[in-house]
Amino acid sequence: MQGSRVHFEKVTKSFGETVALTDFNLDIAPGEFVTLLGASGSGKSTALNILAGFSDATSGEVYTGDRPLTGVAPEHRNVGMVFQNFALFPHKTVAENVAFPLRMRKGARDEIDRRVKAALEMVQLGAFAARKPAALSGGQRQRVALARAVVFEPPVLLMDECLSALDLKLREELQDEIRRIHREIGTTVLFVTHDQTEALTMSDRIAILEGGKIVQIDAPEVLYDRPRTRFVADFIGQSNMFDLSAVTDGTAAVPDMGIDIPVSDPTAVAISIRPERLRVIPGENTSGLSVFQGVVEDETFFGPVVAQTVRLRSGRRLEVRSQRSGHDRLPHTGQTITLAFDPADAAPLVAT
Amino acid sequence: MQDRNPLLTLFYVLVVIFLFFPILIVVPISFSSGRFLSFPPEEFGLRWYINYFSDPVWMAATFRSLRVALGASILATFVGTLSVIGLGRKRSKTSGALTALFVAPAIVPNIIVALGVFILAVRMGVSDNELTLVCAHAAIGLPFVVLMVGSAYRQIDPTLERAARIMGAGPLRAFLTATLPPLTPAILSAGIFAFFVSFDELIISLFLMSSAETLPMRIWNDLRFEINPTIAAVSVFFVVVTTLAMTIAELLRRRAEKNNAA
Ligand SMILES: Nc1ncnc2c1ncn2[C@@H]1O[C@H](COP(=O)(O)OP(=O)(O)O)[C@@H](O)[C@H]1O
Numbered sequence: 343m344q345g346s347r348v349h350f351e352k353v354t355k356s357f358g359e360t361v362a363l364t365d366f367n368l369d370i371a372p373g374e375f376v377t378l379l380g381a382s383g384s385g386k387s388t389a390l391n392i393l394a395g396f397s398d399a400t401s402g403e404v405y406t407g408d409r410p411l412t413g414v415a416p417e418h419r420n421v422g423m424v425f426q427n428f429a430l431f432p433h434k435t436v437a438e439n440v441a442f443p444l445r446m447r448k449g450a451r452d453e454i455d456r457r458v459k460a461a462l463e464m465v466q467l468g469a470f471a472a473r474k475p476a477a478l479s480g481g482q483r484q485r486v487a488l489a490r491a492v493v494f495e496p497p498v499l500l501m502d503e504c505l506s507a508l509d510l511k512l513r514e515e516l517q518d519e520i521r522r523i524h525r526e527i528g529t530t531v532l533f534v535t536h537d538q539t540e541a542l543t544m545s546d547r548i549a550i551l552e553g554g555k556i557v558q559i560d561a562p563e564v565l566y567d568r569p570r571t572r573f574v575a576d577f578i579g580q581s582n583m584f585d586l587s588a589v590t591d592g593t594a595a596v597p598d599m600g601i602d603i604p605v606s607d608p609t610a611v612a613i614s615i616r617p618e619r620l621r622v623i624p625g626e627n628t629s630g631l632s633v634f635q636g637v638v639e640d641e642t643f644f645g646p647v648v649a650q651t652v653r654l655r656s657g658r659r660l661e662v663r664s665q666r667s668g669h670d671r672l673p674h675t676g677q678t679i680t681l682a683f684d685p686a687d688a689a690p691l692v693a694t
Numbered sequence: 695m696q697d698r699n700p701l702l703t704l705f706y707v708l709v710v711i712f713l714f715f716p717i718l719i720v721v722p723i724s725f726s727s728g729r730f731l732s733f734p735p736e737e738f739g740l741r742w743y744i745n746y747f748s749d750p751v752w753m754a755a756t757f758r759s760l761r762v763a764l765g766a767s768i769l770a771t772f773v774g775t776l777s778v779i780g781l782g783r784k785r786s787k788t789s790g791a792l793t794a795l796f797v798a799p800a801i802v803p804n805i806i807v808a809l810g811v812f813i814l815a816v817r818m819g820v821s822d823n824e825l826t827l828v829c830a831h832a833a834i835g836l837p838f839v840v841l842m843v844g845s846a847y848r849q850i851d852p853t854l855e856r857a858a859r860i861m862g863a864g865p866l867r868a869f870l871t872a873t874l875p876p877l878t879p880a881i882l883s884a885g886i887f888a889f890f891v892s893f894d895e896l897i898i899s900l901f902l903m904s905s906a907e908t909l910p911m912r913i914w915n916d917l918r919f920e921i922n923p924t925i926a927a928v929s930v931f932f933v934v935v936t937t938l939a940m941t942i943a944e945l946l947r948r949r950a951e952k953n954n955a956a
């Protein structure tokens with residue numbers, strides 16, 4: 343099966359006074375796995391519901407393939423969807439639930455049976471076909487919902503926080519399963535979550551939503567290593583952010599560190615450095631690195647990793663994460679240490 | 695468990711007697727074989743039951759009541775269920791006002807409804823007509839349907855219908871697949887309630903009907919002229935049927951509640 347391209351073009355959506363989406367643009371390649379990541383109320387469900395046809399955009403247009411969807415009823419959009427609360431029909435068996443979209447498409451009976459069986463095998467529930475949803479665990483119910491959403495091979499699959507009702511272990515199992523199924527059937531996936539780890543591990547690209555707008559869309563590594571704004575740097579992972587003086591000739595001062603560093607983006611107003619990108623320097627071999635000093639104020643032991651809070655001369659604090667694999671002993675609380683980072687690891691942040 | 699207060703127990707027993715004595719007193723009377731209504735009866739027999747079931751006037755009234763109640767129940771259930779769906783899940787000012795309107799007949803005294811219906815029916819020349827009575831009884835049964843079906847409807851997960859739609863079902867098909875099955879027990883039990891709202895009803899029937907009697911009218915008219923143990927037999931029959939049906943309705947309602955909670 344081939345996934346289709348999904349395209350949101352200048353979509354806005356208001357509920358009376360509330361603006362749920364503004365200038366929402368998103369172009370998803372066929373077969374791509376894109377995640378909408380944002381806090382509650384940032385407009386994720388609104389975007390999904392407009393694509394599914396459950397609500398109409400106030401302005402703008404949504405396309406699957408080249409087909410504009412305004413005025414097309416949900417049942418004619420040929421889109422699969424998995425809901426957070428499973429939304430299985432309680433009075434139908436597992437097999438009847440999975441057969442439903444095929445029956446709506448008027449397939450031949452033995453063809454339907456064959457595909458239902460295959461879909462249930464795919465989610466490892468072949469033995470549960472005759473059960474009612476009430477006789478299944480939460481994880482099994484969501485697997486049935488997944489089988490039901492893909493059994494008719496929709497070119498687009500939507501999932502709205504579909505794992506957040508499950509506990510961590512089940513969630514991780516189903517994440518693997520969803521990725522495997524995505525690889526197998528090649529459908530385009532638009533996935534919604536507020537869980538950054540889920541987004542980072544599953545997606546080809548992540549779109550960060552803030553207040554109904556996409557503030558950055560990139561591959562997970564790029565989002566993590568090169569956040570473009572304070573909001574994104576803060577939202578994904580942990581980050582040390584420092585204000586910059588104005589960038590001149592590719593250089594800017596970091597007043598809190600008392601050093602100058604090269605900065606590639608002339609519009610940058612701050613930098614973000616991940617705690618694990620900072621190195622605690624015992625010796626003096628610091629050529630090519632930006633070096634500054636601080637006092638260890640607090641530390642947290644994680645086993646292979648130690649997190650330390652370091653106070654700089656300006657009073658600013660930052661987080662350092664160090665692997666304990668080296669031979670060097672890490673300095674402890676109260677000691678003055680030298681820190682270094684590769685300026686290439688400092689992501690320039692622009693004002694929003 | 696705490697020790698029961700004997701005074702509380704006594705109070706409970708008295709309340710139960712107070713509530714049930716008027717109903718239970720007719721049971722021994724109905725099985726008496728004396729000629730007059732007396733308590734306690736001296737001899738027992740099925741004489742008055744035979745009398746009831748073999749008297750064409752009593753039977754005609756019984757069947758008329760059953761017919762009217764069935765019609766009123768079906769009409770009230772149909773209109774009430776559609777109203778609930780029309781009002782939708784979300785509460786708004788309009789839906790609140792409309793719900794109040796649908797529920798009004800349960801609050802307005804029946805005698806006032808009776809008067810209104812009577813005046814209207816006479817104007818339109820449709821008094822003493824079973825169909826008119828069906829409509830009037832449907833109106834007073836409607837509030838129960840709107841309340842009972844409405845509360846069940848609001849408990850049904852609205853994403854079920856969305857799921858049906860996105861899988862290819864049109865709006866009607868989605869309703870029939872996702873919403874109707876979990877709603878059915880509530881509809882049935884509301885239907886049974888509406889049936890007995892009509893089956894029990896006397897005042898509106900008295901105003902509206904003259905030649906054609908319903909069962910409560912027959913009892914009423916009979917009581918006014920002679921006191922006859924047939925009424926006791928009718929009453930017991932009435933109580934048994936009502937209790938059975940109400941029990942079924944309540945069981946259905948509970949099952950629906952449990953299913954929706956699951
Ligand atoms: N039906 C609605 N009526 C009014 N406001 C709504 C409705 N649906 C969503 N909103 C508002 O739109 C915003 C975005 O909501 P939503 O898309 O559900 O966020 P998310 O899924 O990211 O948590 C929120 O402020 C929410 O309150």
Ligand SMILES: [Mg+2]
Binds near residue numbers: 386503
């Ligand atoms: Mg949401």
